[in-house]
Amino acid sequence: MAVNAKNVTDDEFFFGHKACAGCGGSLVVRQALKVLGPNAVSALPAGCMSAVGFNFPQLCFANNSVITPFAATAAVLTGIEAGLRAQGKKPDDCTVVGFAGDGGTADIGLQALSGAIDRNDDVLYICYDNEAYMNTGIQKSSLTPFGAKTTTTPAGSNVHGCLTEKKNLFEIVAAHGIPYAATASVGYIQDFMRKVEKAKSIKGTKFIHIIAPCPTGWGCAVDDTIDIAKEIVDCGLWFLAEYEGGSFKLNRDPKQFQTDSTQWGSVEHYLRRQGRFKSLTEDEVQAVVEGRDATWERLRALAGC
Amino acid sequence: MASRRFLSGDEACAEGVRLARPHVVSAYPITPQTVVVERLSEMVERGDLNAEYVHVESEHSALCCAMGASCTGARTFTATSSQGLLYMAEVLSYAAGGRFPIVMMNANRATALPWNIYGDQRDSLALLDHGWIQAYVLDNQEALDMMLMAYAIAEDPRISTPFMVNLDGFAITHTYETVEIPSQEQADEFLPPYETANRFDFENPVNMGYSAGPEYNRYYKYCAHKAMKAAESVIEETEERFAQVFGRKYPGMVEAYRCDDADYVLVTLGSIAGLARSVVDARRAEGQKVGLLRIRYMRPFPYARVAAALEGAKAFGVLEKDISFGAEGTVFTNVNSALQRAGFVMPSLNFVGGLGGDDISEADIDGMFEALASRAAGEKTCEQVVFLGVDAPWMAGKEA
Numbered sequence: 001m002a003v004n005a006k007n008v009t010d011d012e013f014f015f016g017h018k019a020c021a022g023c024g025g026s027l028v029v030r031q032a033l034k035v036l037g038p039n040a041v042s043a044l045p046a047g048c049m050s051a052v053g054f055n056f057p058q059l060c061f062a063n064n065s066v067i068t069p070f071a072a073t074a075a076v077l078t079g080i081e082a083g084l085r086a087q088g089k090k091p092d093d094c095t096v097v098g099f100a101g102d103g104g105t106a107d108i109g110l111q112a113l114s115g116a117i118d119r120n121d122d123v124l125y126i127c128y129d130n131e132a133y134m135n136t137g138i139q140k141s142s143l144t145p146f147g148a149k150t151t152t153t154p155a156g157s158n159v160h161g162c163l164t165e166k167k168n169l170f171e172i173v174a175a176h177g178i179p180y181a182a183t184a185s186v187g188y189i190q191d192f193m194r195k196v197e198k199a200k201s202i203k204g205t206k207f208i209h210i211i212a213p214c215p216t217g218w219g220c221a222v223d224d225t226i227d228i229a230k231e232i233v234d235c236g237l238w239f240l241a242e243y244e245g246g247s248f249k250l251n252r253d254p255k256q257f258q259t260d261s262t263q264w265g266s267v268e269h270y271l272r273r274q275g276r277f278k279s280l281t282e283d284e285v286q287a288v289v290e291g292r293d294a295t296w297e298r299l300r301a302l303a304g305c
Numbered sequence: 306m307a308s309r310r311f312l313s314g315d316e317a318c319a320e321g322v323r324l325a326r327p328h329v330v331s332a333y334p335i336t337p338q339t340v341v342v343e344r345l346s347e348m349v350e351r352g353d354l355n356a357e358y359v360h361v362e363s364e365h366s367a368l369c370c371a372m373g374a375s376c377t378g379a380r381t382f383t384a385t386s387s388q389g390l391l392y393m394a395e396v397l398s399y400a401a402g403g404r405f406p407i408v409m410m411n412a413n414r415a416t417a418l419p420w421n422i423y424g425d426q427r428d429s430l431a432l433l434d435h436g437w438i439q440a441y442v443l444d445n446q447e448a449l450d451m452m453l454m455a456y457a458i459a460e461d462p463r464i465s466t467p468f469m470v471n472l473d474g475f476a477i478t479h480t481y482e483t484v485e486i487p488s489q490e491q492a493d494e495f496l497p498p499y500e501t502a503n504r505f506d507f508e509n510p511v512n513m514g515y516s517a518g519p520e521y522n523r524y525y526k527y528c529a530h531k532a533m534k535a536a537e538s539v540i541e542e543t544e545e546r547f548a549q550v551f552g553r554k555y556p557g558m559v560e561a562y563r564c565d566d567a568d569y570v571l572v573t574l575g576s577i578a579g580l581a582r583s584v585v586d587a588r589r590a591e592g593q594k595v596g597l598l599r600i601r602y603m604r605p606f607p608y609a610r611v612a613a614a615l616e617g618a619k620a621f622g623v624l625e626k627d628i629s630f631g632a633e634g635t636v637f638t639n640v641n642s643a644l645q646r647a648g649f650v651m652p653s654l655n656f657v658g659g660l661g662g663d664d665i666s667e668a669d670i671d672g673m674f675e676a677l678a679s680r681a682a683g684e685k686t687c688e689q690v691v692f693l694g695v696d697a698p699w700m701a702g703k704e705a
Contacts, residue, residue, distance in 0.1 A: 039507055043373065054515035064505035066376050067514040068369060069399055075366035079329065079373025079381075080505075082357040086328035087379055091507055112369070115362030 219275020321452025401436025423662020
């Protein structure tokens with residue numbers, strides 16, 4: 001039977017950490033390790049989850065786990081997997097899994113990730129995307145969306161936050177011909193757990209890119225994390241998809257997005273509830289909507305919808 | 306049965322690595338290291354080496370991959386040179402701090418700019434302070450033997466520290482010599498499988514490589530320092546054991562050649578010691594009391610041995626393929642520190658040469674001994690830090 005919210009283990013593998021209230025990233029690590037089980041070996045580069053989880057003597061992983069250099073999550077995963085296999089010490093149910101943030105993946109860690117996918121190393125790479133360098137104090141990464149205020153893309157009268165679009169990491173990864181890649185959101189945790197379970201069953205390199213809201217950096221309430229992670233999917237600024245066997249699949253393909261800008265599920269409602277998008281003008285919000293529509297046109301074409 | 310073959314330094318290194326039976330080899334090609342990884346790849350393909358060879362996409366990943374493998378208790382090897390070593394720099398401190406006994410071969414090569422593929426020692430000497438044991442070999446036999454000794458020393462539970470074996474680019478890596486290759490049985494007798502508690506454990510899972518605040522950090526650094534210092538005695542023990550198994554005795558952390566009654570001693574490291582030795586012999590034949598001190602280990606630094614070799618000399622010079630800009634050669638700094646600790650004061654000169662593969666001739670080394678004699682006589686014929694081929698006193702009046 002597939003793992004779900006009812007039958008998932010009560011065992012905890014990531015606890016006692018110092019994550020901020022409402023942290024989406026810590027949910028990613030917690031739920032993924034529940035699905036992967038006690039023989040998972042995890043590796044985390046510099047970033048929020050290593051900063052909150054690895055403070056000697058307060059060590060928060062109940063499974064084997066290690067910190068990696070910032071740029072090298074995937075290379076360390078490769079080494080762990082090769083080392084276990086070469087010694088005949090890799091348990092059958094062992095998944096070697098990395099948890100890296102958006103900067104650690106799409107910026108400084110992209111080269112090592114590409115190398116691991118090229119070699120088709122038998123590892124699972126999970127990018128928890130909170131859309132900026134949150135651990136160092138909310139600086140822009142290449143997965144920061146257009147219009148977001150960060151401490152390095154301040155929103156002033158001249159420039160209204162981040163000027164670049166979110167890097168298309170999912171398709172970059174898929175373009176390698178990776179055995180399995182998926183996107184997810186902590187707002188749809190059942191979908192995420194299913195994808196982790198699926199990734200666990202596949203040999204070769206697996207990649208999951210999951211949106212993990214950060215109330216501290218996004219400027220929303222700490223009890224908004226799940227709701228806002230649902231809304232980013234429902235308003236179409238994020239998507240739930242899989243790439244497997246050379247094919248793209250959209251797990252959700254709404255016929256229509258919410259058009260009433262005052263209502264939950266509209267782009268404007270999603271943006272306006274967050275402090276980081278406060279400076280966006282009406283025109284800029286409209287540009288975000290148009291960008292969303294272009295993205296979905298491309299996604300639907302990729303998925304053959 | 307041991308065999309004898311005509312091998313380059315890179316090939317000798319690869320043979321040594323094969324005999325050490327690493328589980329994981331992760332490396333990225335760079336001249337003049339490439340032959341090492343080519344030979345290892347062939348050994349894996351033929352089944353002569355039962356290891357996972359990982360084709361990493363950078364030097365940074367090469368060392369990170371080795372570190373990941375070491376976390377599982379695997380024996381690991383990587384090799385690099387020059388810019389590749391510099392690109393690994395941040396991982397050097399991770400590997401040392403995590404106490405992962407990775408063995409790395411470094412082909413000593415100039416660092417950019419100007420871009421230059423030839424040998425000097427600026428790459429590894431610039432990275433002395435990252436917690437790796439650093440050895441410098443003289444010839445191809447020592448390159449092979451050092452690979453086996455490196456694992457034995459690095460993996461000793463008292464040490465548990467990564468080990469960098471340095472071979473002069475081209476002068477050693479690409480020069481052929483007859484090398485005795487031990488049998489696998491001999492190698493296995495000398496080097497047991499790697500056993501460590503510093504690894505993942507599926508019965509009792511561990512968190513490794515964590516962060517430690519100021520209240521704990523100093524203890525980690527202190528322990529790393531003590532382990533490195535402890536390597537001094539382990540190096541000697543290991544060389545004893547090596548001699549018993551293979552019949553080749555190495556001279557410890559330094560090799561003092563005709564230093565006992567020497568008035569003038571030249572201190573150096575790596576392949577140039579071979580030429581310096583022949584100059585010493587020639588001058589000794591003329592009745593001049595000169596000696597050579599070859600430093601084999603720059604970390605841990607053999608303070609007492611260096612001071613003992615130089616005690617009683619009228620002057621010493623350090624010849625090195627390195628310059629710390631705005632200061633002096635790094636080897637010179639270390640040797641001076643050894644003398645200061647011992648309370649010895651004597652005139653000294655620092656000869657900076659061989660940069661970017663520049664030739665160092667017998668005449669140059671002759672000139673160094675002459676310059677030391679002048680210095681000891683109170684003459685100031687040159688600056689204390691001399692660039693060979695630029696402002697060496699024996700070049701006075703000659704075109705560069």
